Amino acid sequence: MIMQSLRGRLFLGLTAVIVLAGGLGGLLTYQWAFDEAIEMQDSVLIQIGSVLQHGAQSAPAETPLAGVDSDAEVVIRELGTAPRGAVADRQLWGFADGLRTDSLQGRPVRLLLRSRPDGSRFAVAQQTAIRNEIAGELAFRALVPIAALIPCLMLVTALVINRSFQPVKRLAAKLNARQADDLDKLPVENAPRELHPFIASINGLLERIRLMVDQQRRFIADAAHELRTPITALSLQAENLEQLLLSDDGRARLASLRTGMSRTKHLLEQLLALARYEMGRPGKSPLVSLDQVAKDVVAELLPEAVERGVDLGFEIIEPSWVRAELVALAAMIRNLLDNALRFTPRGGHIDLGIYRQGEAAVLQIEDSGPGIAPADMARIFEPFYRGGRPSGDGSGLGLSIVKRIVENLGGTIAIENIQGAGLSGLRVTVELHHECDARATGRQQAPAAVPAES
Structure with a gap:
C-alpha cells in the first residue's frame, strides 16, 4: 500500500x-x-x-x-x-x-x-x-x-x-464538501503551481458535466412542457366521455384511464418543478412569513388529513421571516406534508413546529409513520427514488424538489428516524436564515391553490 x-x-x-x-x-x-x-x-x-x-x-x-x-x-x-x-x-x-x-x-x-x-x-x-x-x-x-x-x-x-501535501488534502476536502449539483470551477489562485494542470483538468471535467446536466434539464423541461398539452386534451376528452351513457365496465375502464392520466399529469408537473428549482438561486427574494405560509398549506391539506384519519396540526409556532419566493416556500412545505400524509397510518399524527434558533428559522415536521429504512437514507433525495417500501402514487420527486428549494434558499435539511420505546416515525428539520431585524407591515398571503408538488 x-x-x-x-x-x-x-x-x-x-x-x-x-x-x-x-x-x-x-x-x-x-x-x-x-x-x-x-x-x-x-x-x-x-x-x-x-x-x-x-x-x-x-x-x-x-x-x-x-x-x-x-x-x-x-x-x-x-x-x-x-x-x-x-x-x-x-x-x-x-x-x-x-x-x-x-x-x-x-x-x-x-x-x-x-x-x-x-x-x-x-x-x-x-x-x-x-x-x-x-x-x-x-x-x-x-x-x-x-x-x-x-x-x-x-x-x-x-x-x-505532509505539509507539502496539505493543498491536495484541502482540495479533496473542498470537493467532498460540495453539493452534488455544485459544478463551479475550482479556484487556482492560491494553489501550488504543480497542481494547476490537475485543477485545470478537473475544471474542464466539471464544465463538461455542467453542459451535459444542463442539456438533460432542458430536455426534461421541454419534454414535460410538450406533453402537458396532449395530457390536458385527453383529460378533457375523458371528462366528456363521462357524460355519455356507458356500461359499468366502460365506466370502470374510464376511471382507470382518468387515474392514469392524473398520475401522468402529476409527474409532468413534478418534472417541471424539479427543472425550475434546479436552475439555481434566484436574485433578491421578497420577505415572506414562514409561519403564515405553513398555516395556509396546513389549512389546504387539512381535509385530506381528516379523510385519511390523521391528526395534522402545529406543536409550536413562532413568527419567522425568511427571504424566499412564496410559491417555492409553499411547495417545499406541501411536499413534506404530502410525504408525511402518504406514509402515516390511520390514527397517526403529524406535528409541525416553526421556531427560531439563533439566526435560523426552523421548520420541523414529525410523523408517526414507519420512517425510512437505513439502507434508503443515503439515497432519499435522489430523483425518482422511492425507497424499499414505496407507498401510494408518488413519483419519487418530492424530496428532490424540497432539497433543491432548500439549497436555493441557502438553508439546510436533515432527515432522521424517530427512535424510542414504542415510538416510530420520521423527523424532517429545515433551517433557513431568519431575518431578525425585519419590519413587516403585514403578512403576505399564500396563493389559494399551491401546486401539488409532492
Missing part, C-alpha cells in the same frame, strides 16, 4: 537518501576522526620527546610518564650512551632517531627515539592497541551527532512532505 502512495514513495526515497548519505558521511567522519586522533597522539609523543631531550635527566630503564593520562600507557625507556642492558634496549639502539611503528617484546608499539647532546638516548613508547582504542573512542564520539541527526532529518522530512 505504501508503494501506491505518492507521499509514501517520496518519504521512502528521501529516507533512503538520508540514510545512505548519513552512512557514507559517518564512515568518512569516523575515518577522518580516527586519523586525526592518531596524529594527535604522535604529536604528544613528539612533545614529550622534546621536553626529555632538552630538560630532563636520565630516568630508570622504563618509567611511566607523569602528567599524562594513565590510560594512554606512554612509557619512557632510557637507553644510555651505548647498547647495554636488556635485549629490548639493545634492539632499540639499532633504530634511527624519529617516529616509527615496530614490535617490541612481541607487542606492536609506536616509538619515538631521540639522542641528547651528551650522547645518551631514550625512547618514548606507546602500544599500538592502546592508541587504536583511544582513536576509536574519539572517532565514535564524532559519529554521535550524525547518528542523532539522521532520525531528526527523517522526522523533518515527514513533516515537510
Whole structure:
C-alpha cells in the first residue's frame, strides 16, 4: 500500500537518501576522526620527546610518564650512551632517531627515539592497541551527532512532505464538501503551481458535466412542457366521455384511464418543478412569513388529513421571516406534508413546529409513520427514488424538489428516524436564515391553490 502512495514513495526515497548519505558521511567522519586522533597522539609523543631531550635527566630503564593520562600507557625507556642492558634496549639502539611503528617484546608499539647532546638516548613508547582504542573512542564520539541527526532529518522530512501535501488534502476536502449539483470551477489562485494542470483538468471535467446536466434539464423541461398539452386534451376528452351513457365496465375502464392520466399529469408537473428549482438561486427574494405560509398549506391539506384519519396540526409556532419566493416556500412545505400524509397510518399524527434558533428559522415536521429504512437514507433525495417500501402514487420527486428549494434558499435539511420505546416515525428539520431585524407591515398571503408538488 505504501508503494501506491505518492507521499509514501517520496518519504521512502528521501529516507533512503538520508540514510545512505548519513552512512557514507559517518564512515568518512569516523575515518577522518580516527586519523586525526592518531596524529594527535604522535604529536604528544613528539612533545614529550622534546621536553626529555632538552630538560630532563636520565630516568630508570622504563618509567611511566607523569602528567599524562594513565590510560594512554606512554612509557619512557632510557637507553644510555651505548647498547647495554636488556635485549629490548639493545634492539632499540639499532633504530634511527624519529617516529616509527615496530614490535617490541612481541607487542606492536609506536616509538619515538631521540639522542641528547651528551650522547645518551631514550625512547618514548606507546602500544599500538592502546592508541587504536583511544582513536576509536574519539572517532565514535564524532559519529554521535550524525547518528542523532539522521532520525531528526527523517522526522523533518515527514513533516515537510505532509505539509507539502496539505493543498491536495484541502482540495479533496473542498470537493467532498460540495453539493452534488455544485459544478463551479475550482479556484487556482492560491494553489501550488504543480497542481494547476490537475485543477485545470478537473475544471474542464466539471464544465463538461455542467453542459451535459444542463442539456438533460432542458430536455426534461421541454419534454414535460410538450406533453402537458396532449395530457390536458385527453383529460378533457375523458371528462366528456363521462357524460355519455356507458356500461359499468366502460365506466370502470374510464376511471382507470382518468387515474392514469392524473398520475401522468402529476409527474409532468413534478418534472417541471424539479427543472425550475434546479436552475439555481434566484436574485433578491421578497420577505415572506414562514409561519403564515405553513398555516395556509396546513389549512389546504387539512381535509385530506381528516379523510385519511390523521391528526395534522402545529406543536409550536413562532413568527419567522425568511427571504424566499412564496410559491417555492409553499411547495417545499406541501411536499413534506404530502410525504408525511402518504406514509402515516390511520390514527397517526403529524406535528409541525416553526421556531427560531439563533439566526435560523426552523421548520420541523414529525410523523408517526414507519420512517425510512437505513439502507434508503443515503439515497432519499435522489430523483425518482422511492425507497424499499414505496407507498401510494408518488413519483419519487418530492424530496428532490424540497432539497433543491432548500439549497436555493441557502438553508439546510436533515432527515432522521424517530427512535424510542414504542415510538416510530420520521423527523424532517429545515433551517433557513431568519431575518431578525425585519419590519413587516403585514403578512403576505399564500396563493389559494399551491401546486401539488409532492
